[in-house]
Amino acid sequence: MSGKLAKDLTPDERFSFAVWGIWSTLWTWFQESEKMYGYDKAVELLRSVGRTQGIVGTQFYQEYFGFKPGEADQQTLINVSDHIHHIWGFECPWTVVSPTVCYEEVKTCPVWDNIPADKREEYVAKATCSNWCDSLLPEFYPKMGKVKAIRKASRPKGDPDCIFQLEAI
Numbered sequence: 269m270s271g272k273l274a275k276d277l278t279p280d281e282r283f284s285f286a287v288w289g290i291w292s293t294l295w296t297w298f299q300e301s302e303k304m305y306g307y308d309k310a311v312e313l314l315r316s317v318g319r320t321q322g323i324v325g326t327q328f329y330q331e332y333f334g335f336k337p338g339e340a341d342q343q344t345l346i347n348v349s350d351h352i353h354h355i356w357g358f359e360c361p362w363t364v365v366s367p368t369v370c371y372e373e374v375k376t377c378p379v380w381d382n383i384p385a386d387k388r389e390e391y392v393a394k395a396t397c398s399n400w401c402d403s404l405l406p407e408f409y410p411k412m413g414k415v416k417a418i419r420k421a422s423r424p425k426g427d428p429d430c431i432f433q434l435e436a437i
Contacts, residue, residue: 287357287378295383298396307394314396315403322407325352330412340413342370345434348412360432368436371420373429380423392424401432409434 277285302310329348330337340348346362349372353360359376383391391397398419405417415434421427 284357288382290356291378291382294379295387295391295396311394311399314399318400318403319407322404322411326408326411335412337411338414342367342413342415342434342436345409345413345415346370346372349409369433371431371433373431374423375429377423377430395424397424397430398422401430405432410437 272281274282298310298314301313305313326337329351330340332351333340333344333348335344342364346364349360349362352358357376357378358374360372360374362370362372364370379397401419405419409415409417413434414437416437418433418435419430420433421429421431423430
């Protein structure tokens, strides 16, 4: 970007700034929580926020897509995920393995992509992404459909992409 005034930004540029703002706020919040309370308490707070976000998100998407708790089918869960990821700036194509198993590969991640290079090692060491995902996932997809959500791969753990799988139960 070229240092444009806000009024001169394109919708895509505004969207990019909004996504960056959201994720930088989350990262800053975590760092400040850690300074105030220590790492273990900051992770506990992060997990609590993730669980609450999962509960609130589930309620919103049940109403938005018109399904009852636990009744979303595989395609509905993919639609919900695509909706969330598009809004938040992720690129996560889905692969349907069977009527009971599908997975998404996170190709573009605004969290990972916006971590300053000098903070990435710290972020990885603290497993911030893992803690966030591991606390949100059980409160989200399984409450919408009869599925188990599993993190199969993780960039912070050295994998080329993060991979999340949904399995019918």
